[in-house]
Amino acid sequence: MSMASQEQVKKYLAHWFQLGKGVKFPKRRETLCPKKIFAGNNYSAEFEQCWQKILFTDADCYLEGTQQTIQELLSPAWDIIDCPRCDLPIPMAVAGVIDSVCTCFDLSGWPNNELPSPRFPVDSTKHLHRLRERLKDQEDEN
DSSP: OOOOOHHHHHHHHHHHTTOOOOEGGGTTTTOOOOOOOOTTEEHHHHHHHHHHHHHHHHHEEHHHOSSSSSHTSSSEEEEEEOTTTTOOOOOOOSSSOOOOOOGGSSSSSSSSSOOOOOOOOOOHHHHHHHHHHHHHHHHHHH
């Protein structure tokens, strides 16, 4: 296991923002939860502003329903894995004993397989390119 990268933590937050969980800044008595997470195949400006506040805050902040600060998650002591219960990203200590409660514990009716799951940004260009290649390969076979 290795430490969580900034990109993994960013994806972790993007997933949970989509489910309405915010990042709490206790010293400021502020909670941030961007409404718009994506703009096309990238993160939205609103999400990026929130991410910058998290990275450059002078105080600890954490995702609602969790005990680990974002600053701790960015340290070598933590990794981000998929929850065995709901497949969403959750923090996992690299070593030692941790509380194994998923961040989804307080979401009523979750996991819900009838609703779309939170997602990563989608690169439409890559997706369309793969489709075109598959169609071309299929055409070549016939």
